[in-house]
Amino acid sequence: MSPDRYSALALPQPQSPAEERELLRAFLGGLEKLFRRQDNWTFLRPLLITVEHCVRCQTCSEACHIFTGSGRQEIYRPTYRSEILRRLYFKYIQHRRWQGAVELDWSTVATLAELAYRCNLCRRCAQACPMGADNGLVAHELRKLFSQEMGIAPKELHAAGSLVQLRTGSSTGMNPAAARDNFDFIDQEMTEKTGIPVKTPWDVEGADVLLIHNAGEVLSWPENPGAFAVMLTAAGVSWTLSSDLTAYDAVNYGLWYDDVQFARVALRQIEAARKLKVKRIVIGECGHAHKALTVVADRLLPSDLNLPRESSMTLMRDLVLSGRLPVDPARNAFPVTLHDPCNMARLMGIAEPQREVLRAVCPDIREMSPNRTDNYCCGGGSGFALMSGKTFLDWRLEIAGAKKMEQVLGAFAACMDPSIPKYICAPCSNCKAQFRDLLARRGLWKSNRIFYGGLAELVVNAMRDAKPGFLEWEWR
Amino acid sequence: MTMLLSCLAYLAGAVFLAGSAFRAAKYARTPVPLRWELYPIPPGAAGQIRYTLAEILLLRGVCRHNRSLWFRTYPFHMGIYLCALAVASLPARVERFTEAAALAGLVLLLAGACALLAARLFDPALKPYTSPADLFNLGWFIAAAGVPLAAFALEGAPPASVWWAVLTFHPAPPLAAVGVALAALLAAYIPFTHMAHFVVKYFAYHKVRWDRHPAPAVAAQLLYTPHWSAPHVGADGVKTWADVAAANPPSREKKP
Ligand code: SF4
Numbered sequence: 001m002s003p004d005r006y007s008a009l010a011l012p013q014p015q016s017p018a019e020e021r022e023l024l025r026a027f028l029g030g031l032e033k034l035f036r037r038q039d040n041w042t043f044l045r046p047l048l049i050t051v052e053h054c055v056r057c058q059t060c061s062e063a064c065h066i067f068t069g070s071g072r073q074e075i076y077r078p079t080y081r082s083e084i085l086r087r088l089y090f091k092y093i094q095h096r097r098w099q100g101a102v103e104l105d106w107s108t109v110a111t112l113a114e115l116a117y118r119c120n121l122c123r124r125c126a127q128a129c130p131m132g133a134d135n136g137l138v139a140h141e142l143r144k145l146f147s148q149e150m151g152i153a154p155k156e157l158h159a160a161g162s163l164v165q166l167r168t169g170s171s172t173g174m175n176p177a178a179a180r181d182n183f184d185f186i187d188q189e190m191t192e193k194t195g196i197p198v199k200t201p202w203d204v205e206g207a208d209v210l211l212i213h214n215a216g217e218v219l220s221w222p223e224n225p226g227a228f229a230v231m232l233t234a235a236g237v238s239w240t241l242s243s244d245l246t247a248y249d250a251v252n253y254g255l256w257y258d259d260v261q262f263a264r265v266a267l268r269q270i271e272a273a274r275k276l277k278v279k280r281i282v283i284g285e286c287g288h289a290h291k292a293l294t295v296v297a298d299r300l301l302p303s304d305l306n307l308p309r310e311s312s313m314t315l316m317r318d319l320v321l322s323g324r325l326p327v328d329p330a331r332n333a334f335p336v337t338l339h340d341p342c343n344m345a346r347l348m349g350i351a352e353p354q355r356e357v358l359r360a361v362c363p364d365i366r367e368m369s370p371n372r373t374d375n376y377c378c379g380g381g382s383g384f385a386l387m388s389g390k391t392f393l394d395w396r397l398e399i400a401g402a403k404k405m406e407q408v409l410g411a412f413a414a415c416m417d418p419s420i421p422k423y424i425c426a427p428c429s430n431c432k433a434q435f436r437d438l439l440a441r442r443g444l445w446k447s448n449r450i451f452y453g454g455l456a457e458l459v460v461n462a463m464r465d466a467k468p469g470f471l472e473w474e475w476r
Numbered sequence: 477m478t479m480l481l482s483c484l485a486y487l488a489g490a491v492f493l494a495g496s497a498f499r500a501a502k503y504a505r506t507p508v509p510l511r512w513e514l515y516p517i518p519p520g521a522a523g524q525i526r527y528t529l530a531e532i533l534l535l536r537g538v539c540r541h542n543r544s545l546w547f548r549t550y551p552f553h554m555g556i557y558l559c560a561l562a563v564a565s566l567p568a569r570v571e572r573f574t575e576a577a578a579l580a581g582l583v584l585l586l587a588g589a590c591a592l593l594a595a596r597l598f599d600p601a602l603k604p605y606t607s608p609a610d611l612f613n614l615g616w617f618i619a620a621a622g623v624p625l626a627a628f629a630l631e632g633a634p635p636a637s638v639w640w641a642v643l644t645f646h647p648a649p650p651l652a653a654v655g656v657a658l659a660a661l662l663a664a665y666i667p668f669t670h671m672a673h674f675v676v677k678y679f680a681y682h683k684v685r686w687d688r689h690p691a692p693a694v695a696a697q698l699l700y701t702p703h704w705s706a707p708h709v710g711a712d713g714v715k716t717w718a719d720v721a722a723a724n725p726p727s728r729e730k731k732p
């Protein structure tokens with residue numbers, strides 16, 4: 001049951017009127033809780049502002065890459081799902097007529113559930129809204145209603161995501177011992193590749209930096225955590241990883257769909273840092289992990305747990321610009337474009353540090369337009385890069401990712417010749433997964449040599465103290 | 477009748493102020509949310525004031541992102557501002573200025589409201605999202621601006637002097653009196669509708685989008701009791717948010 005031909009949730013059709021009634025009852029219960037302070041104090045204020053004060057002027061529509069990328073299909077308009085929620089709110093919670101008709105049946109509920117997963121939560125629409133309303137937040141709140149009340153969430157985010165992380169330590173299912181093994185292997189490879197002897201330190205009490213990577217990197221792009229190990233070793237930083245459950249995996253999928261799961265993961269990550277008495281936590285190249293632990297968790301943390309948290313972008317900037325990592329930009333003599341992960345740029349304001357690093361290590365930067373806080377989402381945001389079930393992958397690549405690909409091709413328009421290798425620098429694990437799939441779907445690596453990767457890899461590729469050729473330009 | 481209309485005008489003003497204050501209090505009383513800011517955040521108080529003034533005086537957001545709507549909504553809002561300015565300047569007795577502001581305001585308001593109504597009725601992007609309440613509201617604005625202009629044309633009653641007469645308990649011509657009643661009732665009604673966004677935007681910007689401050693109030697909110705029903709939450713009507721966050725999800729997840 002889906003408003004389009006794609007599916008994120010594979011919702012079943014109720015088998016009997018009694019079952020449908022039960023589901024509708026559960027939905028209405030969740031709707032009520034969404035607007036109750038005891039149950040939803042976390043986001044009630046911005047939700048009420050949006051639901052009660054959006055004037056439905058559609059000023060936000062053109063800002064949404066999904067709406068425009070779909071050829072402006074009505075169901076993908078930022079206000080479409082919000083309008084259904086608003087009418088339900090006025091009819092069933094406020095008992096006010098005249099706010100527009102709506103029927104509450106399973107089809108409406110299923111439409112809302114699926115449409116909550118046709119939004120990247122990138123909040124570009126919110127930036128355009130003169131009222132301060134936030135349709136991205138509406139999608140977030142709807143996801144919460146379905147997860148927290150009805151137990152409905154994409155399996156990649158919940159059953160095989162945050163639940164696995166809380167149980168095993170990482171959403172990848174990698175337990176602490178496996179994580180250490182993997183890092184040992186990465187250390188060996190880095191030592192060989194760069195000539196810099198690397199040994200990842202674990203559980204070092206009192207270290208300056210507790211580094212937390214998105215553990216997916218370890219499996220999909222091990223050269224990224226490897227590059228961090230090389231940089232921190234070469235610069236003589238006092239650093240460590242933690243082998244505590246959830247603290248060697250920066251991801252926090254709850255950010256996208258469930259406040260309870262969100263709080264659980266964030267608190268455990270911070271607790272691990274406190275236990276190690278590190279001076280600060282540095283978050284690796286993962287956009288949502290940045291926002292989750294630095295911004296959204298901030299007010300949840302009691303003062304003894306409110307440890308300094310920093311972006312790896314500023315850490316890299318400090319290392320490179322201070323001269324602690326001598327670099328030779330000529331080693332990166334190829335066109336590079338920089339993708340701004342929404343979570344870092346629009347939602348945290350981190351846009352310049354990564355550019356300062358890039359300018360120091362790359363001679364040929366080609367900005368996408370628009371960029372920084374006005375960037376477009378890659379289309380993989382809010383967990384979509386992890387979700388490929390059924391036809392969802394088609395939707396994510398053809399509709400959600402269309403705008404980003406247009407931007408990339410625009411940035412590289414003057415150098416599309418396959419003899420010139422090109423690099424999309426995406427300092428975020430989820431964005432990288434989306435770029436991998438987008439480039440593969442369009443054959444752009446094979447036909448035009450457009451590659452993708454993180455920022456740390458570019459730094460190490462330019463490091464004078466490392467053997468040249470860190471970047472292997474091998475598709476993965 | 478004169479007395480009644482004058483009282484209505486004052487009462488409406490009081491309801492407008494009280495209703496706006498009530499709405500502000502309602503939002504101020506909502507729990508402090510988790511941080512949810514949106515960049516760029518204008519730097520410093522001066523930057524935020526500049527941003528706010530550009531929003532209020534130029535409707536800059538709409539101008540940038542929705543130019544065709546701006547041509548409709550800008551006269552509408554300017555009309556309201558000018559009418560408000562005219563009313564505010566009444567006691568100063570700068571009659572020519574006040575009258576000019578009132579007339580210009582009413583004309584702009586009427587034109588803007590008609591243009592907005594047309595968009596609501598015919599623009600395919602707006603029409604499906606238009607509720608009966610929206611049409612009613614715009615209709616009311618049109619009447620509240622149109623009637624005083626008609627009174628000016630037919631009864632020769634300049635709107636600002638009509639308002640002054642009513643506010644000083646003097647009689648007004650019949651059509652002009654209807655205009656005053658419509659405007660007064662509209663003013664009293666606005667704070668109870670989404671049109672009270674002039675109040676709520678403060679919270680949207682200063683208490684959500686631009687708010688990066690620590691919030692000690694959250695500690696108390698962590699003691700609220702959640703009632704969410706999904707098994708993984710583990711809410712039992714007694715456990716607080718802090719308890720639930722500290723606990724692991726129950727290991728056996730049942731399908732709902
Ligand atoms: S969210 Fe904002 S921009 Fe979009 S329709 Fe509502 S008020 Fe207009």
Ligand code: SF4
Binds near residue numbers: 123137
């Ligand atoms: S948050 Fe992003 S994806 Fe979602 S409706 Fe807004 S612009 Fe579109």
